[in-house]
Amino acid sequence: MKHSVLLFASALLLAAPAGAERDRDHDRARAALERGEIRPLHVILPGVEDRFDARLLEVELEREDGRLVYEMELITPAGRIVEVLVDAASGDVLEHAFEDD
Amino acid sequence: MTRLSLRLRLALAGAVAVTLAIVVSSLGLAALFGAHVERRALAELSVQLDQVLAGVERGTDGALELATDPADPRFRRVYGGLYWQIAAEGQVLRSRSLWDYEIPLPADTLGDGAEHVHTLVGPVDQPLLAIERSVTLPARLGGGVMRAAVAMDRTALAVARADFLRDLAPYSAVLAAALIAAGWAQIAVGLRPLGAIRARVADIRSGRERRLGADFPAEVQPLAAEVDDLLAAREQEVERARTRAGDLAHGLKTPLQALMGEAGRLRAGGRGAAADAVEEIACAMRAHVDRELARTRVAMRGRQARADLADAVAGLLRVIRRTEDGARLDWRVDLPEGLIAAADSADLSEALGALIENAARHARSCVEIAGRPSGQQIEIVIRDDGPGIAPDRIEALMARGARADTRGSGLGLAIARDIVEALDGTLDLSAADPGLAALLTLPGADPS
Numbered sequence: 417m418k419h420s421v422l423l424f425a426s427a428l429l430l431a432a433p434a435g436a437e438r439d440r441d442h443d444r445a446r447a448a449l450e451r452g453e454i455r456p457l458h459v460i461l462p463g464v465e466d467r468f469d470a471r472l473l474e475v476e477l478e479r480e481d482g483r484l485v486y487e488m489e490l491i492t493p494a495g496r497i498v499e500v501l502v503d504a505a506s507g508d509v510l511e512h513a514f515e516d517d
Numbered sequence: 518m519t520r521l522s523l524r525l526r527l528a529l530a531g532a533v534a535v536t537l538a539i540v541v542s543s544l545g546l547a548a549l550f551g552a553h554v555e556r557r558a559l560a561e562l563s564v565q566l567d568q569v570l571a572g573v574e575r576g577t578d579g580a581l582e583l584a585t586d587p588a589d590p591r592f593r594r595v596y597g598g599l600y601w602q603i604a605a606e607g608q609v610l611r612s613r614s615l616w617d618y619e620i621p622l623p624a625d626t627l628g629d630g631a632e633h634v635h636t637l638v639g640p641v642d643q644p645l646l647a648i649e650r651s652v653t654l655p656a657r658l659g660g661g662v663m664r665a666a667v668a669m670d671r672t673a674l675a676v677a678r679a680d681f682l683r684d685l686a687p688y689s690a691v692l693a694a695a696l697i698a699a700g701w702a703q704i705a706v707g708l709r710p711l712g713a714i715r716a717r718v719a720d721i722r723s724g725r726e727r728r729l730g731a732d733f734p735a736e737v738q739p740l741a742a743e744v745d746d747l748l749a750a751r752e753q754e755v756e757r758a759r760t761r762a763g764d765l766a767h768g769l770k771t772p773l774q775a776l777m778g779e780a781g782r783l784r785a786g787g788r789g790a791a792a793d794a795v796e797e798i799a800c801a802m803r804a805h806v807d808r809e810l811a812r813t814r815v816a817m818r819g820r821q822a823r824a825d826l827a828d829a830v831a832g833l834l835r836v837i838r839r840t841e842d843g844a845r846l847d848w849r850v851d852l853p854e855g856l857i858a859a860a861d862s863a864d865l866s867e868a869l870g871a872l873i874e875n876a877a878r879h880a881r882s883c884v885e886i887a888g889r890p891s892g893q894q895i896e897i898v899i900r901d902d903g904p905g906i907a908p909d910r911i912e913a914l915m916a917r918g919a920r921a922d923t924r925g926s927g928l929g930l931a932i933a934r935d936i937v938e939a940l941d942g943t944l945d946l947s948a949a950d951p952g953l954a955a956l957l958t959l960p961g962a963d964p965s
Contacts, residue, residue: 442595445617457595457616458641475595475616
């Protein structure tokens with residue numbers, strides 16, 4: 417039963433235009449922040465930018481393995497693009513990869 | 518403590534003023550530029566706000582939503598720099614660029630339709646330039662009232678202003694340097710009359726001019742007039758002092774003559790030793806009186822005097838050849854034409870006469886008189902072939918009032934030296950082989 421709901425939800429997600437879904441993630445972020453589930457992006461971001469010496473290009477809020485994560489794309493002054501997965505609740509960097517690795 | 522020169526004072530004051538003016542005007546320009554940039558930004562925000570308002574629709578769930586996102590991609594990128602926010606019916610719609618942040622709109626009541634400009638706090642605590650407007654929805658959308666705002670990072674405006682200032686800086690610096698240089702040139706031109714005064718004072722010292730005169734700028738003229746008055750007063754004082762000295766010398770002449778007469782009476786009375794002593798003292802006193810009279814006479818004459826050396830020597834030789842000493846000697850004269858000394862001819866004759874007379878008295882067979890120009894000066898050498906004077910005695914001989922022998926020949930040399938010095942010349946005696954050489958240097962007259 418639970419499975420079929422999830423499937424249904426995924427089907428809905430797939431059916432909806434990807435852009436529209438992406439457009440709504442900031443509202444989900446706002447709601448999660450108000451519920452206290454995540455820390456504000458502007459608090460987490462400086463640490464991440466400092467750590468990779470890079471500037472934020474784009475952020476998406478995703479739910480992975482039951483927790484909310486920020487999926488960030490950053491660009492270094494040298495022009496390398498870094499993808500970073502950050503735990504939205506703790507601000508810890510979960511994994512990162514240089515896009516051209 | 519030495520005072521700053523006028524030039525430096527003016528230059529420093531000018532440089533400070535120019536620098537201040539340039540700095541202030543640069544800042545003023547930057548402020549103007551900043552205001553202009555902000556006006557442009559507000560105009561753009563106004564366009565964006567219209568676009569946001571145009572996109573408001575009621576969604577399938579009945580809630581208000583922005584059906585059409587504004588075209589600018591900065592609205593969609595997180596912290597993209599351009600933000601919109603709508604508050605209506607208790608819900609808040611936000612651009613994706615705000616992410617999890619909600620702009621705290623001020624709680625003022627907006628008049629319908631009026632655009633309000635605010636500085637608000639942005640998602641990363643940056644200042645935002647925002648315009649906000651209250652709008653009444655059409656009946657199709659329920660007819661309620663909503664507040665819509667669009668905002669942009671103010672930082673960008675500050676950066677633009679700073680960039681402008683930085684771009685302006687080199688031009689401002691060049692302009693300041695050019696103005697300071699121009700100021701320096703102005704000072705140089707303006708202070709030139711002071712240099713003219715210095716030259717004129719030097720002319721007065723050298724006797725080419727007597728007064729500073731009246732052809733100076735109005736600011737300097739009072740100083741020149743004062744100096745001229747001072748010169749006139751000094752001249753009068755010196756004149757009076759000279760007159761008194763001359764009167765004194767004249768006054769002493771007759772008593773001295775009388776004293777000599779008394780000495781003659783002593784001698785006639787058989788007291789030769791006492792007579793000699795009195796005569797010697799009287800001679801020494803007369804020497805002083807004669808020197809003072811000679812000096813007074815020279816000083817009374819101006820410095821514009823000119824005397825032809827060859828003429829003076831020829832006149833003196835005519836006289837000396839009639840004397841016992843002059844007649845027996847061979848006179849060798851080597852004077853080129855056109856040697857003109859800046860001296861009165863009587864003074865020149867007196868000085869040369871004393872030297873020639875001295876040479877005639879001591880020469881064995883001949884006296885040489887030679888002259889030549891030496892730069893601005895004229896050099897004259899008078900040499901005899903007599904016994905000469907030991908070098909250590911020459912100095913004593915030239916001392917004031919000294920005498921080479923009891924016959925009083927040193928007196929002539931001392932008078933000659935006084936006159937020569939009054940004429941701004943020099944007299945040097947040196948031992949020649951054989952005899953004595955007198956080297957006389959006199960200022961040459963300006964060619965005219």
